[in-house]
Amino acid sequence: MAERYDLCIIGAGSGGLSLAAGAAQMGAKVALIERGEMGGDCLNTGCVPSKALLAAGHAAQVFRSSAAFGIAPAEPQVDFAAVMAHVKGVIAAIAPNDSQERFEGFGVDVIRAPARFTGPSAVSAGDRTITAKRFVVATGSTAAIPPVPGLGEVDYLTNETLFELEQRPDHLMIIGAGPIGCEMAQAFRRLGSAVTLLDRGPILPNEDPDAAAVVREALEAEGIDIIENAGISGVHKDANGRITVMLAGQSQTLHVTGDKLLVAAGRRPNLDLGLDAAGIEHTPKGIKVDRRLRTSNRRVYAIGDCREGPQFTHAAGYESGVIVQNALLRLPAKVNYAALPRVVYTDPELAQVGLSRAEAERTLPGVAVHDWPFHENDRAQAERRTEGFARIVTSKGRIVGATFVGKNAGELLHPWTLAIGQKRKLRAMTGAIVAYPTLSEVGKRAASSAFTAALFGPSMQRAVRWLGRLP
Numbered sequence: 001m002a003e004r005y006d007l008c009i010i011g012a013g014s015g016g017l018s019l020a021a022g023a024a025q026m027g028a029k030v031a032l033i034e035r036g037e038m039g040g041d042c043l044n045t046g047c048v049p050s051k052a053l054l055a056a057g058h059a060a061q062v063f064r065s066s067a068a069f070g071i072a073p074a075e076p077q078v079d080f081a082a083v084m085a086h087v088k089g090v091i092a093a094i095a096p097n098d099s100q101e102r103f104e105g106f107g108v109d110v111i112r113a114p115a116r117f118t119g120p121s122a123v124s125a126g127d128r129t130i131t132a133k134r135f136v137v138a139t140g141s142t143a144a145i146p147p148v149p150g151l152g153e154v155d156y157l158t159n160e161t162l163f164e165l166e167q168r169p170d171h172l173m174i175i176g177a178g179p180i181g182c183e184m185a186q187a188f189r190r191l192g193s194a195v196t197l198l199d200r201g202p203i204l205p206n207e208d209p210d211a212a213a214v215v216r217e218a219l220e221a222e223g224i225d226i227i228e229n230a231g232i233s234g235v236h237k238d239a240n241g242r243i244t245v246m247l248a249g250q251s252q253t254l255h256v257t258g259d260k261l262l263v264a265a266g267r268r269p270n271l272d273l274g275l276d277a278a279g280i281e282h283t284p285k286g287i288k289v290d291r292r293l294r295t296s297n298r299r300v301y302a303i304g305d306c307r308e309g310p311q312f313t314h315a316a317g318y319e320s321g322v323i324v325q326n327a328l329l330r331l332p333a334k335v336n337y338a339a340l341p342r343v344v345y346t347d348p349e350l351a352q353v354g355l356s357r358a359e360a361e362r363t364l365p366g367v368a369v370h371d372w373p374f375h376e377n378d379r380a381q382a383e384r385r386t387e388g389f390a391r392i393v394t395s396k397g398r399i400v401g402a403t404f405v406g407k408n409a410g411e412l413l414h415p416w417t418l419a420i421g422q423k424r425k426l427r428a429m430t431g432a433i434v435a436y437p438t439l440s441e442v443g444k445r446a447a448s449s450a451f452t453a454a455l456f457g458p459s460m461q462r463a464v465r466w467l468g469r470l471p
């Protein structure tokens with residue numbers, strides 16, 4: 001006997017949970033189906049453990065970087081088992097927010113089984129058959145494994161197994177220098193591992209290259225061996241369990257050998273749920289959706305990592321709000337990613353919202369770029385964190401992009417997210433009073449630099465001299 005719901009959500013990760021909480025509290029009858037842990041990637045194998053590990057690395061680094069303040073530096077004693085207990089402790093502290101009990105408290109029917117479409121408007125989960133007015137696929141993604149010869153024969157790590165390590169790697173090799181690769185390279189290096197970071201292109205290829213260069217310099221200064229434009233020709237394991245990554249250079253073949261290998265080479269959407277039976281179109285990049293997040297089956301929506309588009313927890317959360325409007329309130333809401341921020345949580349952080357300089361110059365008229373370096377900021381000087389810059393990009397005076405790289409860049413980004421979302425001009429940001437001495441002054445100074453020539457130029461000087469002659 002089929003059970004009928006207003007909304008059936010498949011996947012209890014960042015997207016599915018936000019939607020289930022909102023929809024149930026607004027009075028909808030909701031089924032939420034989850035085949036694994038409640039909380040999905042973000043809580044269990046993604047954002048939360050990675051940021052907890054980075055925080056441990058940061059704590060270790062404080063010991064090493066005190067000399068500039070007149071305090072003798074020291075090499076910290078890292079108890080790796082205790083570090084990993086800290087990571088698990090952070091997950092455990094957040095887990096109640098995502099728990100089955102909490103969602104049942106909202107009135108959600110939580111079903112713990114793999115879901116599969118059996119037709120255009122029915123899903124099976126365990127021994128249950130679910131029908132619903134609307135379905136939302138929120139099944140997330142899994143680490144993509146590149147077709148490197150020999151990779152299948154070594155016990156490589158992915159984000160699903162990395163946080164289960166019990167011993168610190170002596171030498172961690174990482175394939176992929178995107179956000180996952182860079183963040184984990186720094187965390188493990190600071191915790192005492194040797195780290196080699198390999199990418200077939202440059203590090204952080206999706207970011208402003210000037211900003212990525214600041215991160216590259218910081219990672220290299222901490223002793224991470226970065227090999228860019230690496231053509232990985234094969235991987236093999238020797239009798240002692242050591243793993244060798246072979247790099248085909250132009251004239252010779254280089255080898256890197258270590259005890260652990262992390263694959264962080266992008267993501268593959270989770271699409272193994274009978275999408276074809278429901279007439280839901282998909283590509284290897286994910287489920288195809290329109291701007292209302294509708295799939296080719298008009299009863300079915302898709303959000304988060306499983307659809308084609310940006311893969312962030314806050315993107316999945318934002319999209320759940322769009323679904324509430326479309327599927328529950330029957331309002332034709334569309335997604336707009338123009339002000340979607342993203343942050344790489346290395347130290348220094350790299351934060352971006354809106355268009356990068358290159359994207360704006362390629363696509364918009366009247367583009368101007370306003371930079372301000374951290375070394376011109378008094379707080380950055382006091383804290384000896386002068387690396388980095390702010391870059392504000394405008395088109396005909398309207399703010400269309402902001403790039404921050406430096407200490408706490410992710411926190412500095414948010415006023416700019418608001419400004420872009422509200423289509424503000426640069427003057428809206430220069431008028432605000434910013435507390436002294438804060439790093440936030442960097443953004444304001446970048447914006448103000450646009451007006452320096454007009455404010456302190458010959459015309460203004462002439463005008464002030466003329467006004468000075470008046471009684």
Ligand SMILES: Cc1cc2nc3c(=O)[nH]c(=O)nc-3n(C[C@H](O)[C@H](O)[C@H](O)COP(=O)(O)OP(=O)(O)OC[C@H]3O[C@@H](n4cnc5c(N)ncnc54)[C@H](O)[C@@H]3O)c2cc1C
Pocket residue numbers: 010011012013014015016033034035036037038039040041042045046047048050113114115116138139140141159180270272273303304305306311312313314315316345
């Ligand atoms: C190491 C790492 C670090 C990251 N750090 C950040 C960060 O700092 N900030 C950020 O914004 N993003 C970060 N991300 C990305 C973020 O984790 C994802 O964008 C986010 O989790 C996507 O949410 P989702 O709901 O689409 O998928 P998920 O959170 O993965 O949830 C999908 C759920 O669906 C379930 N599921 C799949 N198939 C089925 C099925 N057939 N039946 C039932 N259930 C199913 C899965 O078990 C899973 O629980 C990180 C990712 C990784 C891997």
Ligand SMILES: NC(=O)c1ccc[n+]([C@@H]2O[C@H](COP(=O)([O-])OP(=O)(O)OC[C@H]3O[C@@H](n4cnc5c(N)ncnc54)[C@H](O)[C@@H]3O)[C@@H](O)[C@H]2O)c1
Pocket residue numbers: 146147148175176177178179180181183198199200201202203204205230232264265266267310311312342343344345
């Ligand atoms: N701070 C954050 O918000 C955060 C952190 C981690 C992950 N994420 C999300 O998860 C997604 C996945 O992260 P990611 O770092 O795995 O992916 P990514 O796609 O951003 O980067 C993967 C990197 O691997 C490289 N690569 C791919 N195949 C390769 C090969 N055969 N040899 C060498 N290099 C190869 C690519 O050139 C690229 O630089 C991100 O795009 C992001 O959406 C976000």
